[in-house]
Amino acid sequence: MQQSSPMAIARILDANLNRAREGLRTVEEWCRFGLNHQHWAEECKQLRQALAPWHQDDLRAARDTPNDVGTQLTHPQESQRTDVRALLQANLCRVQEALRVLEEYGKLRDPAMGACCKQLRYRVYALESGLLGAKLVQKLRQCSLYLVTSPQENLLATVEAALQWGLKLVQYRDKDTEDQLRWQRAKDLRQLCTQYGALFLVNDRVDLALAVNADGVHLGQQDLPIAVARQLLGPDKIIGRSTTNPEEMAKAIAEGADYIGVGPVYATPTKAGKKPAGLDYVQYAAANSPLPWFAIGGIDSGNLGEVMEAGANQVAIVRAIMEAPDPSQATAQLLTQLGRINS
Ligand SMILES: Cc1ncc(COP(=O)(O)OP(=O)(O)O)c(N)n1
Ligand SMILES: Cc1nc(C(=O)O)sc1CCOP(=O)(O)O
Numbered sequence: 461m462q463q464s465s466p467m468a469i470a471r472i473l474d475a476n477l478n479r480a481r482e483g484l485r486t487v488e489e490w491c492r493f494g495l496n497h498q499h500w501a502e503e504c505k506q507l508r509q510a511l512a513p514w515h516q517d518d519l520r521a522a523r524d525t526p527n528d529v530g531t532q533l534t535h536p537q538e539s540q541r542t543d544v545r546a547l548l549q550a551n552l553c554r555v556q557e558a559l560r561v562l563e564e565y566g567k568l569r570d571p572a573m574g575a576c577c578k579q580l581r582y583r584v585y586a587l588e589s590g591l592l593g594a595k596l597v598q599k600l601r602q603c604s605l606y607l608v609t610s611p612q613e614n615l616l617a618t619v620e621a622a623l624q625w626g627l628k629l630v631q632y633r634d635k636d637t638e639d640q641l642r643w644q645r646a647k648d649l650r651q652l653c654t655q656y657g658a659l660f661l662v663n664d665r666v667d668l669a670l671a672v673n674a675d676g677v678h679l680g681q682q683d684l685p686i687a688v689a690r691q692l693l694g695p696d697k698i699i700g701r702s703t704t705n706p707e708e709m710a711k712a713i714a715e716g717a718d719y720i721g722v723g724p725v726y727a728t729p730t731k732a733g734k735k736p737a738g739l740d741y742v743q744y745a746a747a748n749s750p751l752p753w754f755a756i757g758g759i760d761s762g763n764l765g766e767v768m769e770a771g772a773n774q775v776a777i778v779r780a781i782m783e784a785p786d787p788s789q790a791t792a793q794l795l796t797q798l799g800r801i802n803s
């Protein structure tokens with residue numbers, strides 16, 4: 461059994477504090493500049509800051525790089541990063557390993573250091589699932605057509621008709637129904653969407669989204685702040701935000717929305733009284749949005765061409781499907797125009 465050497469322990473702590481902080485900084489840069497994701501960028505920063513007070517002068521002073529036998533040790537995978545995902549994965553793994561070492565050796569120095577590093581390691585697991593497990597958002601990026609429902613007697617049959625043609629994204633929007641029934645309908649739609657492999661979001665209501673395990677929510681400017689919804693829903697669920705102008709777009713990005721609605725493109729009775737943002741804002745979104753975005757408002761097969769010419773690849777629709785004489789045919793027509801019969 462080896463006697464514990466304070467110098468050796470100080471070197472281990474110093475090396476792993478550096479490793480954890482560098483790894484976090486690498487991930488943070490992508491959250492900030494690659495994803496424009498304020499929530500995750502801040503989480504990385506806070507994790508780094510939580511480690512900083514433990515990196516005391518005596519630990520730095522123990523550093524002895526010339527005599528560190530590990531500086532020449534590399535693994536072939538370190539020089540083979542195929543893409544940003546692999547880079548993030550490697551760095552998050554590095555941070556988790558370093559935190560585990562800090563937890564174990566930190567206990568020898570101060571039990572509070574061990575406990576702190578354990579908590580930080582759990583937060584890094586959450587960061588990892590948020591960043592790399594965001595499969596729902598990746599799926600949303602593939603959806604060219606977004607059906608936003610309106611209340612009607614044959615709600616399920618109408619949505620199913622669209623799903624049969626390959627629709628992959630549905631939002632349950634229902635302003636007036638009492639909660640018991642709304643919850644029942646949301647459950648039925650959730651099940652239907654699961655059956656067809658489609659994403660299912662709930663408009664306005666985070667509680668309802670949670671209650672039926674929806675894939676996310678859509679929030680307008682008057683609805684809950686995104687940070688509150690994120691806290692309730694966790695990092696993996698999709699949160700969409702309506703925007704009408706560049707300022708709202710910038711705010712939604714900064715707040716950590718996963719996608720935005722861009723509209724109303726045209727005046728629409730579904731959102732009576734809301735002034736159209738027009739095709740100019742569609743063009744602006746096409747040039748500037750780093751997030752997936754859906755043009756919405758008054759869009760049908762007759763004007764879809766000009767909305768696409770303005771730069772939209774993804775559109776959200778209420779009446780042109782929900783009130784179509786033949787929702788199947790309407791969906792097929794829209795998907796064909798969007799160039800993707802299957803999504
Ligand atoms: C995809 C999408 N975009 C915009 C909206 C509108 O949301 P909001 O402004 O909150 O208005 P209501 O739909 O709640 O009346 C949306 N629902 N979906
Ligand atoms: C629900 C909604 N939100 C809009 C926005 O611009 O934020 S426009 C809109 C209504 C879209 O319905 P339709 O396809 O029937 O015109």
Ligand SMILES: [Mg+2]
Pocket residue numbers: 663664678679680681683
């Ligand atoms: Mg709303």
